[in-house]
Amino acid sequence: MPHPAILVDADACPVKEEIYRVAARHKAHVRVVSNSPFRVPVNERVKRVVVSDGFDAADDWIAENAGPRTVVITADILLAERCLKAGALVLRHDGKSFDAASIGSAIATRAIMEDLRAGMDGVGGGPPPFGKTDRSRFLQALDRVLVGMG
Known part of the structure; x- marks a missing residue:
């Protein structure tokens, strides 16, 4: 059975180092996808994928390469x-997963928040700060997903 692949939407990803560590333990292949180059570890299983700076180019590459045995x-x-x-498994940077049961409400909430932000004329707080608890939850979630793909 082939090793799992991890596709990283890298532009705003705060857990790249954690991904590399967990992937190495599980012999998973990592593709770090972005519009601009990022440094990645020198490792045959980790590759940088730089796409054009076109709107959604990184998202399109990830979606086209996602499938079973992909995180x-x-x-x-x-x-x-x-x-x-x-058919891919999807994790947020804080370790919470998106799945068929949660994606509909996440899309609806996103639309509501977009409407709220549009009416605030740039006033607002943004997401809460990314903390150690989020990082720890992410590490545990990625490890659990890769063990499940075993």
């Missing part, structure tokens, strides 16, 4: 939906 790391709800439809 996608993203906070992008619409990308998560596309990857779930392709």
Whole structure:
């Protein structure tokens, strides 16, 4: 059975180092996908994929390469939906997963928040700070998913 692949929506990913560590333990292949180059470890299983700076080019590459035995790391709800439809497992940076049961409400919440932000004229707080608990939850979730793919 082939090793699992991890596709990383890298532009705003705060857990890249954690992904590399867990992937190495499980011999998973990692593709770090972005519009601009990132440093990645020198490792035959880790590859950087730089796409054009076209709108959604990184998302399109990830969605087109997602499938069974693939874990996608993203906070992008619409990308998560596309990857779930392709059969991939999807984790957010805080370790919470998107799945068929949760994606519909996540999309609806996203639309509501977009409408709220549009009416606030740039006033607002954004997401809460990313903390150690989020990082720990992510490590545990990624490890659990890869063990499940065993």
